[in-house]
Amino acid sequence: MxxxxxxxxxxxxxxxxxxxxxxxxxxxxxxxxxxxxxxxxxxxxxxxxxxxxxxxxxxxxxxxxxxxxxxxxxxxxxxxxxxxxxxxxxxxxxxxxxxxxxxxxxxxxxxxxxxxxxxxxxxxxxxxxxxxILVSLNTGMPGMTAYAGFFELGSPKKGENVFVSAASGAVGQLVGQFAKLAGCYVVGSAGSKEKVDLLKNKLGFDEAFNYKEESDLNTTLKSYFPEGIDIYFENVGGKTLDAVLTNMRVHGRIPVCGMISQYNLTQPEGVTNLANLILKQVCMEGFMVTAFYHLYPKFLEFILPHIREGKVVxxxxxxxxxxxxxxxxxxxxxxxxxxxxxxxxxxx
Structure with a gap:
């Protein structure tokens, strides 16, 4: 032995x-x-x-x-x-x-x-x-999470406006690329200049910004989305979510994947603009990827050719x-x- x-x-x-x-x-x-x-x-x-x-x-x-x-x-x-x-x-x-x-x-x-x-x-x-990206079951599976959250809950249509928070992370980077494959305009937020450059120059986002440098997220979002946001893929919560709610379009969709800005707080931040869910008839839905495990074969069929051809990084x-x-x-x-x-x- x-x-x-x-x-x-x-x-x-x-x-x-x-x-x-x-x-x-x-x-x-x-x-x-x-x-x-x-x-x-x-x-x-x-x-x-x-x-x-x-x-x-x-x-x-x-x-x-x-x-x-x-x-x-x-x-x-x-x-x-x-x-x-x-x-x-x-x-x-x-x-x-x-x-x-x-x-x-x-x-x-x-x-x-x-x-x-x-x-x-x-x-x-x-x-x-x-x-x-290729994990199939339970939490910690960015590929299936991005795929299910964006396509099943986000229900994207060509030409729609998509915003992704924590966009350089394991899930966000894929949501942005899926949005481009679906013919959408996509903007991501991240926490450094290097991450912003990554989003724009390597991952194909149309625009990106460093949220740490923005004093007024509401104004920032209006500048990138003058017509409003159709799909917000939620990864962070808190102030970002509050600003997004005022910038959603009518019948917009918010798949709620995570709220990482809140996980280590002893007192979570409040969200004050929830009335926009009613006024703009926005669908905001939390999800667990385990509910979509049956889609894994379909996901592999979708993602593997894109990886092999270099269309998804x-x-x-x-x-x-x-x-x-x-x-x-x-x-x-x-x-x-x-x-x-x-x-x-x-x-x-």
């Missing part, structure tokens, strides 16, 4: 407010790379780990999280990732298979086979894409090494990442 070093990212204690790197420790443990006799687990070598906003909630001592298990202080974080099977007695997985599912933030993991969601079949695209912020995982995860909540945040544990 082979014993090897197994570095882990461990939660020190429950978190209040903004998470810090010091809330997590890098712990060196030892693991035996052999399944115990009769085990139903699968032995994995972890390759790519996904950093996702929902992980912040799992750091808190909360009870009801829609079926998610909060983290346990002193134990490794868990999340979605791409792994390679080293040993398995499950009929669906064999040594060498590449899989996607829930794993631990460590180099090697024993994982119940039930936590593996699927075997990766399409390997002609980067494996790291399976932490984001997917920007990733790669953190090399498990030791850089805490900084990568914490950076999500201050907008430090450019695109989908991924931690590389090992290259296949």
């Amino acid at each position: 082979t014993q090897v070093k197994n570095n882990q990212v461990v939660l020190r204690n429950y978190v209040t407010g903004f998470p810090k790197e010091s809330d997590m420790n890098i712990v060196e443990s030892v693991i035996t790379l052999k399944l115990p006799q009769g085990s139903n687990d699968v032995l994995l070598k972890n390759l790519y780990l996904s950093c996702d906003p929902y992980m912040r909630a799992l750091m808190s001592n909360m009870e009801d999280l829609e079926g998610f298990q909060t983290y346990t202080p002193g134990s490794p974080l868990t999340g979605y990732g791409v792994s390679k099977v080293l040993e398995s007695e499950h009929q669906d997985y064999k040594k060498g298979d590449l899989v996607w599912g829930i794993t631990k933030w460590e180099e090697f993991s024993f994982i119940p086979s039930s936590l593996i969601h699927f075997k990766i079949e399409h390997t002609d695209v980067p494996l790291s894409y399976y932490t984001g 997917y920007v990733e912020d790669i953190a090399e090494g498990l030791e850089n995982g805490p900084a990568a995860l914490v950076g999500l909540y201050s907008g430090r990442n450019f695109g989908k945040q991924v931690v590389v544990v090992a290259h296949d």
